Amino acid sequence: MSTVKNHEINKQIKLIKEIGRKLFCTEEDFKTILLNYPTLRGSEFIFTIGDGNAYRYIDSEVDSFVKGLHVIEMLYKHKMSDNFGFGSPSPTYKIIRELSKSDESHAEELRKWIYDNGGNYYIKS
Structure with a gap:
C-alpha cells in the first residue's frame, strides 16, 4: 500500500x-467518509474492514x-430514509466479533451499545 493511501x-x-x-x-465528515454518497460502491475505506x-x-x-x-451508519440510514443501513458490509460487527476473541465482556458492551442506539444488519434493535 502506498504511503499516500496509508x-x-x-x-x-x-x-x-x-x-x-x-x-x-x-x-462534511459524512461526505469525507462516504465519498460516493448517495451511491455506495463498496470501495470506501470503511467497507474494506472485514x-x-x-x-x-x-x-x-x-x-x-x-x-x-455506527453514528455514520445511522446518519446514512436517516438520509436514505430506510432501516437497512449498510447491510452486511457494515464493519462494526466485524470489529466487535474480533474483539470478542480477546475480551468478550468488552465486545458485549459494544454490542449492547449498538443495540441501544438503533442496531444494524447484525445487531437488531
Whole structure:
C-alpha cells in the first residue's frame, strides 16, 4: 500500500474516532467518509474492514472507532430514509466479533451499545 493511501486511511480512522467521541457526524465528515454518497460502491475505506483485517482496528480507542462507524451508519440510514443501513458490509460487527476473541465482556458492551442506539444488519434493535 502506498504511503499516500496509508496517510488517507489514517486520516479517516482518526476522523471516525472523533465522530465516535462526539457521537455526532457533520455533513462534511459524512461526505469525507462516504465519498460516493448517495451511491455506495463498496470501495470506501470503511467497507474494506472485514474478518481478515478487523484486528487492525482494535486498540485503546476501539470504542470510539466502533461508535463512530455506527453514528455514520445511522446518519446514512436517516438520509436514505430506510432501516437497512449498510447491510452486511457494515464493519462494526466485524470489529466487535474480533474483539470478542480477546475480551468478550468488552465486545458485549459494544454490542449492547449498538443495540441501544438503533442496531444494524447484525445487531437488531
